[in-house]
Amino acid sequence: MKNHFSILTCFFLLLLMPSLAQERLAVTKTDSIMLSPKDSLIFVDSTLIQAEKAPSVKAPTLEDLIYKGRTYSLQANEIMLELQEQLDTTRLAEEIPTMEQTIESIRDRTKNPNSKFNFRYVTALMRILKSTEENNQQLDKIVQVRLDRLQYLDSLLGVIKKDDFFTYKIRDTLLLPTYSEEIDHLKANIHLLDSTIYRQELQAARYQSKLSSITIGIMELRRYVENNRTVLEKNLLKKEINFIWESYEIPSPKSIFHITLDSLQLNYLFLLRQLRTDLFTSFLAILILAASYLLVRHTLRRIREDKEYGKVILSRVKFLSEAPFSAVMVALLPLVFFMFDTGSVALLTFFMYILVFFSSVLIHKSFSLSVFVKWLVLVAIFVFFSISNLYWEIAYQERIYFQIGNVITLILLWQIPGKFKSEDKGEVSFLRRLRSLTMVFLTLGIIANIFGRFSLAKILSVAGVVGFIHAITLYFFIKVIMEIIYVIVENKKDADAFTTYIDFKGIQSRIRGFFMFLALLFWVTIFLHNLALSDYVYDSVSQFLSQERKLGATSFTFSSILLFGILIYASYILANNIAYFASLKDQKYSGNRTKRLGSSILLIRLGVLIVGFVIAATAAEIPLDKVTIVLGALSVGIGFGLQTIINNLVSGVILAFERPIQIGDDIEVGENSGQVKEVGIRASKILSYDGAEVVIPNGDLLSQSLINWTLSDKRRRIELIIGVAYDSDMQKVKSLIEEVLTRDRILKVPSPRVLMQNFNESSVDFRVLFWIESMDMMLEMRNEVMNAIFQVFKENDIEIPFPKRDLYIKGLPDEAARLRDKKNPPKTESGDNSH
Incomplete structure (x- = not known):
């Protein structure tokens, strides 16, 4: 029965299959009218399908494929171009072995149990x-x-590789040969890019592995060095070797000769390495030195050849005239040194040797032979101490040499106050202070050496001697800088309109302080370096300045306050210097008011100060809204007690805009008269004709009557009152005076005038009026005209009357009369008038 049922079922299914097939075809069949011929060109390459596509994904059109092919080709080309800019393997191949060698060399030295490291x-x-x-x-x-960039490029390439774009092909490649070639070329590029990215990633990973190994080595060595430094700092004041009066043997596996030789060789390699590393800086430094020397040499030659007072100018430059090349080197080497890394002891010592050499040339040319010989002795001790300062190991054998060098230096320094003489008292004071400081350090070094504190003694001795020699070279640095500026200014006085009115003394007083500050900064930096305290001081100061502090709800750092103060001070110095040079220019064009800046200098100063304040507040990260609060608080103070100050400040601004006075004007304010020297923010300075500087508040200049003799021009009228006797020929007198007034320096327009003014008791007064070009020569012209009138009157017998008085004696006391009669018998006397 089951078999029959199965047969019937199969038969029934066979009958239904045609109808099901027709229905299925009816669903999937596409109308041939709606099918584009170009869409039929595309088919899916089943050999490239890696996964079954979802039925809902629609197949791309030919336009989509062409657009994607073009886009991916451009991306592949961009990736190829970027991969051509490969990693700088040259630098890595050069520097990584050098760093590995450095780490290995230091590691070998740390493993040597016989070496004792010094500071x-x-x-x-x-x-x-x-x-x-x-x-x-x-x-x-x-x-x-x-590596990050390669990973990014790899991800871009992965997006292209994962796209199903490559699964579609053209049925007949002869219809679109260019597209087919482009797709084949894109496939080849993707394969090449994939392998290139892999190779470059592998190369970069190898370098990164080596750098990581170097990092681990640096961390290990730094921990070891820091531990040794801690031990040295703890033992610095402790006894290292025997007292000097005790018998002892110096424990050292090497002789001092071998230690010196090894240290010089090692420092020489470090010096060459740094110069090669900073090759551009080295070339630039040499170029600056050469160009500066050629400029100074050309200036000196022009002064010798072209200047009328060349010998006078050159007599004032002591070092440049004697040894110009050495002088230029001394002036520029301290500045050039700070172009390099100042932490290198080898480079520091190299520059010090060069600076000392050229300073020795200046001393030989400018001082006596005895001074030069003593200087050479100090230089020899300096060379020994500086070479010892390069040692990488503790050499106790040099203990006695340090004692001898310290004693000799102390003897030479003790003689300085009596031997050194100079017209400048500041130089004598500087040398005495330097001598005292050096003697203190050398004395402490001797004491520390006697009691077995060798490391401390060496630090103090080296710092003292090197500091003294370095200070002397910096003294020449300042002197030569001043001489160079002097000759440049003098050389350009005829060629440059600006330098013609430069007051060198004023400039010298301004810039000398700046260069003295630089010299002090250089000296302190190297002095701390020799004391092995530079890193400690730098770290301590940096930590102190950068540590955040709070005042109420406000947080601040001392570094921001210091930066704010420095920028404000710099803007103040800049504003003052601008005003100084502008006032010099006004004095140059004192005869032409239109060419002078005058009181506009005040606006420039205010502008510089305001800009400096804004920059300082921004750099110090001071919120401007808090600044407005402070200004609001100040406004309350203005209402109570600052009215006068604010009045003067506002008056200064009004003077700057209204310009009733300018620098160089001759004015009278109340009882004060003179020439305007400065229009300040609060007050102005007037140089009286007696030489006194009178400070007048700006408010007084506006509130009082102001007489400006040079507001429009500097012409001045001179008035003379000339009296002649009544019996003189008045027409002749007038013609004679008019003849005197025909001088060249008396203006013809307005024309001079001679007017009869008064009939006095004993004279007829003439009023003489004439104009001169500048009131600067008023006294001179007044004197010249009066002398000429007096001389011409004398030649023409014209009397200038003067008061005459007759004395009449009415009577004398009786006793006085009797005595007079005894001595002088009475005689008849007659007078001009009888009483």
């Missing part, structure tokens, strides 16, 4: 490790950036 060695190691770490971080950053 110089530990400090140098810290600097080497720090510079190596910085370089390593830079290289690691470069490699990491490249």
Whole structure:
């Protein structure tokens, strides 16, 4: 029965299959009219299908495929171009082995149990490790950036590879040959890009692995060096070797000769390495030195040849005239040194040797032989101490040499106050203070050496001697800088309209302080370096300045306050210097008011100060809204007690805009008269004709009557009252005076005038009026005209009357008369008039 049922079921299904097939075809069949010929060109390449497509995904059109092909080709080309800019393997191949060699060399030295490190060695190691770490971080950053970029490019390439774009092909490639070639070329490029990215990622990963190994080595060595530095700092004041009066043997595996030789060789390699690293800086430094020397040499030659007073000018430059090349080197080497990394002891010592050499040339040319010989002795001690300062190991054998050098230096320094003489008292004071400071350090070094504190004694001795020699070279640095500026200014006085009115003394007083500050900064930096305290002081000061503090709800740092103060002071100095040079220019064009800046200088000063304040507040991160609160508080103070000050400030601004006076004007204010020298923010300065400087508040200049003799021009009328006797020929007198007034320096327009003025008791007065071009020569012309009138009157017998008085004696006392009669018998006397 079951078999029959199965047969019937199969038969029934066979009957239904045609109708089901027709229905299925009816669903999937596409109208041939709606089918585009170009769509029929596309078919799916089943060999490239990696996964079954979802039935709902619609097949792309030919336009879509062409657009995608073009887009992916452009992306592939961009990736190819970027991959052509490969990693800078040259720098990595050069610097990574150098860093590995440096790490390995330091590691070998740390493993030597016989070497005893000193402060110089530990400090140098810290600097080497720090510079190596910085370089390593830079290289690691470069490699990491490249790896990140390669990963990004790989992700872009992965998006292209995963797209089903490549699963579609053209049925007949002859219909679209260009498209087929483009797709084949894109496939080849993708394969090439994939392999290139892989190779470059592998290369970058290898470099990154080496850099990571260097980083680990630096961390290990830094921990070791810091531990040794801590031990040295703890033992600095402790006894290292025997007292000097005790018998002892110096424990050292090496002789002092070998220690010196090894240290010089090692520092020489460090010096060459730094110069090669800073090759551009080295070339620029040499170029600056050469160009500066040629400029100074050309200036000196022009002064010798073209200047009428060339010998006088050159007599005032002591060092440039004797040794110009050495003088220029002394003036520029301290500045050029700070173009390099100042932390290198080898570079510092190299520059010091060059500076001392050229300073020695200046001393030889400018001072006596005895002074030069003593200087050479100090230089010899300096060379020994500076070479010892380069040692990488503790050499106790040099203990006695340090004692001898300190004693000799103390003897020479003790003789300085009696031997040194100078017209400048500041130089004598400077040398005495420097001598006292150096003697203190050398004395402490001797004491520390006697009691077995060798490391401390060496630090103090080296700092004292090197500091003294360096200070002397910086003294020549300031002197030569002043001489260079002097000859440049004198040389350009005939060629440059600006330098013709430059007052060198005024400029020298202004810039001398700046260069003295630079010299002091250079000296303190190197002095702390020799004391092995530069890093400690720098870190302590940086931490103190950068630490955030709070005052109520307001947080601040001393670095921001310091930066604010420095910028405000710099703007103040800039504003004052602008006013100074502008006032010099006004004095140059004192005869032409239109060419002078005058009181506009005040606006410039205010502008510079305001801009400086805004920049300082922005740099110090001071909110401007809090500044407005402070200004609001000040306004309350203005209402109570600052009216006068604000009045003067506002009056200064009014003077700047209204310009009733300018620098160089001759004015009278109340009982004060003179020439305007400065229009300040609060008050103005007037130089009286007696030489006194009178400070007048700006409010008084506006509130009082102001007489400006040079507001429009500098012409001045001179008035003379000339009296002649009544018996003189008045027409002749007038003609004679008019003849005197025909002089060249008396203006013809307005014409001079001679007027009969008064009939006095004993004279007839003539009023003489004439104009001169400038009131600067008023006294001179008045004197000249009066002398000429007096002389011409004398030649023409014209009397200038003067008061005459007759004395009449009415009577004398009786006793006095009797005595007179005894001595002088009475005689008859007659007078002009009888009484």
